[in-house]
Amino acid sequence: MSTRSGPHKVLLAFYALFTLAAGARALVQLTTQYDEAPVAYWLSLAAAVTYALGWYAIREASAGRTGFASVMLWIELAGVLTVGTLSIAVERWFPDASVWSDYGIGYGFVPAVLPIAGLLWLRRQKQDTRTNL
Amino acid sequence: MPSVSTQITYIVVGYAVLVAVLALVIALRRRERPRWLDQMVWMLELLLIVRALAGLGPLVGDDEPDSTSTYVGYLIASICVLPIAMKSIEGDRAVWSSAVVAVAALAIGVIAVRLEMTA
Numbered sequence: 414m415s416t417r418s419g420p421h422k423v424l425l426a427f428y429a430l431f432t433l434a435a436g437a438r439a440l441v442q443l444t445t446q447y448d449e450a451p452v453a454y455w456l457s458l459a460a461a462v463t464y465a466l467g468w469y470a471i472r473e474a475s476a477g478r479t480g481f482a483s484v485m486l487w488i489e490l491a492g493v494l495t496v497g498t499l500s501i502a503v504e505r506w507f508p509d510a511s512v513w514s515d516y517g518i519g520y521g522f523v524p525a526v527l528p529i530a531g532l533l534w535l536r537r538q539k540q541d542t543r544t545n546l
Numbered sequence: 547m548p549s550v551s552t553q554i555t556y557i558v559v560g561y562a563v564l565v566a567v568l569a570l571v572i573a574l575r576r577r578e579r580p581r582w583l584d585q586m587v588w589m590l591e592l593l594l595i596v597r598a599l600a601g602l603g604p605l606v607g608d609d610e611p612d613s614t615s616t617y618v619g620y621l622i623a624s625i626c627v628l629p630i631a632m633k634s635i636e637g638d639r640a641v642w643s644s645a646v647v648a649v650a651a652l653a654i655g656v657i658a659v660r661l662e663m664t665a
């Protein structure tokens with residue numbers, strides 16, 4: 414792991430936590446109560462995978478390789494906005510909540526803020542990388 | 547009167563919030579992470595291990611939690627989060643490392659509350 418300090422360390426902590434939280438939640442719900450809300454539970458698993466990839470993307474970007482993060486963080490933001498909107502517009506698909514339901518209200522809206530914070534950090538990171546070249 | 551594990555949870559939540567606030571103050575004042583903050587984190591970890599041991603009771607007794615898998619998940623997460631967070635900032639005492647401690651301690655507070663809700 415990169416030992417260089419910076420705000421990415423906090424982002425990495427959040428992404429690791431959400432990988433754990435979303436992954437455990439999805440696996441428990443998919444294995445114990447699958448029939449209650451399969452769409453919501455699969456979307457929770459997709460969120461967990463996105464967080465795991467996001468964690469890797471930020472770690473790479475902190476070492477100057479920003480390409481993957483440029484794609485991944487936008488995918489994550491699109492996911493939160495799409496699932497958040499669907500959970501309000503098509504309620505019958507969500508008899509039980511997903512991680513990104515109502516834009517992550519169950520997690521204090523951190524899922525909506527996280528990709529935006531990541532993209533802001535990434536923009537600065539790209540500027541720093543260019544300056545150091 | 548609340549059970550022993552519930553009483554320990556109250557202490558864990560209060561102490562976790564204290565650690566989170568102190569870590570945040572240190573980060574906002576842009577100071578290096580002091581050694582005493584690490585000691586407070588490990589004290590919190592010790593409390594969590596005690597809480598986890600007390601939390602094994604419902605698993606072997608008659609009063610099983612509603613969702614055993616969820617309960618066990620929170621129990622394991624409660625003791626894993628802090629060591630992983632501290633490992634991620636090993637050798638890094640700069641400002642942002644305190645912010646990581648704040649995030650981890652806050653997460654512990656939430657996990658402890660959720661653990662109590664599923665017990």
